[in-house]
Amino acid sequence: MALSGLEIYKLLPRTNCGDCDFPTCLAFAMKLAAKQAELADCPYVTDEAKVELEAASQPPVRLITLSSNGHKVEAGNETVLFRHEKRFFHKCGLFVRVKDTDDLEAVKNVASEVDGFTVDYVGLDLELDGMAVEAASGDPDTFAECVEAVRSATEKPLILIGSDPDVLKAGVASLTAKASGTVPLLYGATPENWESMAALAKKADVPLGVRPGGGLEELAELTEQVKGAGVQNIVLDPAARDFAGTLTRMTQMRRLALKKNFRPLGYPIITFPGEGAEGPEEEVVLASQHIAKYGGFIVLDHFSQASAYPLLVFRENVFTDPQEPIQVEPGLYEINDPTPDSPVMITTNFSITYFSVANEVESAGVPGWLIVADAEGMSVLTAWAAGEFDADRIAKSVNATGVADKIDHQKLVIPGHVAVLSGELEEELPGWDILVGPREAVDLPAFLKLGNE
């Protein structure tokens, strides 16, 4: 968390000696706060103050990056507890775990499924981020073989899980031997093994997950030990697994990092919702809690399309910038090659609204003209309530698109939610018939097909 000029001033010698080429310590402090001067310009600053000032210039939650073959997952650098305060910046990584005691073919199949899973949501391709491989066998060769099997099926980033540094080492070696620039997450260092784990992470130059035996004190001690051993990139295990426990711990960790600038817990959090849930149905719910409440890397134990899709959409929603509603360009959109007798519909430029409507018309196979009105990026009901989608605005949009020149009828379908505007619209758009469409996009195909008959 950045310090203010006054806070920095308190840490300076306050002698106004001028050796920094600024007239006073306060002036120097102000320049430091504005990042227009270097602390090194002050020859008298104490080591203590140096440490404090350097720590303060670090982000409260360190950014951790996993990568491989051009894929990248970043977690951290978060600055708020609630998304409305600014926004959540780095979408938490979603991984699926396999174990080296599983059948190798089955492992490959899961990895290929996860790798190939892409789903379209409002024009975005949503994907999972990678795989986690757990060394459950305790045997280095078996683990390396499993890592290679996963790698043969996906090029996405990996998390290597185990408690025996020698076994994990075999996995890291098999990865990094193949491709340079591969940065997996190593998990994890415990109070028992942290020295050799830290040595391994340092040597391979990869981030290290830490998992305490107890509470936040133990976790903080462990991260300090690991950091002392030369590992800068750390990921925290909250050491709770259930709904209430993870919510409590992860909230406390985010608060400590942001509000207290508590460095030992200023790292992204890794979670294992499958370990705190009874079965896949509950795992999805717990994973969604971790998405909203401060998870950085989330390791799932089950993959199914019907769960991955809602989780990915939820992540997208939570990490959207609340200051910038996602919008599409207002104008006239042609769907399924419309002709002069095709229906004309109107909706707003909130992107979820637009895509819902456009997708329905498209999948209905009915050609149509879709007018997207500039409604400040709001949905139909919200825009109507805010006066951004009234008869006047709709009439202006219809006229601005020049759609009248492309059609041989004068019929306009308006969303069912603004049925009350019909009368007013017939006045604003003389000669046009105003037809009231369904309230929800999902009912458009039936409506359009009815119109065709």
Added chain:
Amino acid sequence: MTVEIPVEKWPGQVREITLGATADEGGTRSHTVTVGGETTLPFLHFEGEIPHPPVVGIEIASRRPDDWSPLLLETWSDVVDDPAAWAKAAEEAGADILLLTLSLEDSVDDATSAVRQVLEACDLPLIVFGPGQADKDNELIVPVAEEGAGERLVLGVCEEKNYRTIVAAALAHDHLVNSRTPMDVNLAKQLIILIHDMGLPLEQILMDPTTGALGYGIEYGYSVMERLRLAALQGDSMTQQPMLVTPGEEAWKAKEAKVGDDVPAEWGDWGERAINWETLTATSLIQSGADLVVLRHPETVQRVQKTIDALMAEAGEPELVAA
């Protein structure tokens, strides 16, 4: 190393509100349901009190709701033609309360008779919503208020357009209302003030800030609810009403839940996807401050209640995992 856990000292508290009335209280319910009373953010037991867990309602309709997803109609099967049977089935499915939605096609007699049948068929506190068009809501809810006199029903939909009529009906027969506004902190607060100014005690007003479904604007509802709850805890009296939302209705409007045919293959199994859609919409709103969520599918009810239990269960130190 000592770690000092930051604890917020919130000056405010969410109001406690009780739905329904027993025979002693002039109604016919076997028990009442109380929501609210929190002195901290959702489920942060280390910081404050959460005296009442969030409550799960099931929505039923006065007549077969043909616009509902076929998945819902199949699941409830024959009872959708009979409000009394549906009420019983919903009670058996584990609902804490019921929401009866009236239809645009209902006459006043249809509406009052549906309410009477539902009250006779089950023991749960009841919410009654009109079809959601201000004029029709007024036409149906006024006689419904009289029919249910003494039951401490929640009457709705009580919006800016028609709150005067709905609130007058609640005042006349000692009912509650849902104060519904379109996903906006200031509008939510303002309508509470207007309703309260008419003389309805704050103990009879639920705040209904509206929500969007997962994928369809849930982030707006989620953040509006977080902001309202923060305002309540910071001591802003007119935001201290317990929050009621209808994730069931919203989620089942979404194509992902509603339909199974002609959708992308990567959406996966319809049934599982639909339940996930409704569940995640509901649980994330509970995490942002909902005190009362109304759902549509019985399986979702089970999952959401299990989640609430898990979030309420842990009042002390988090469960530890051996390293």
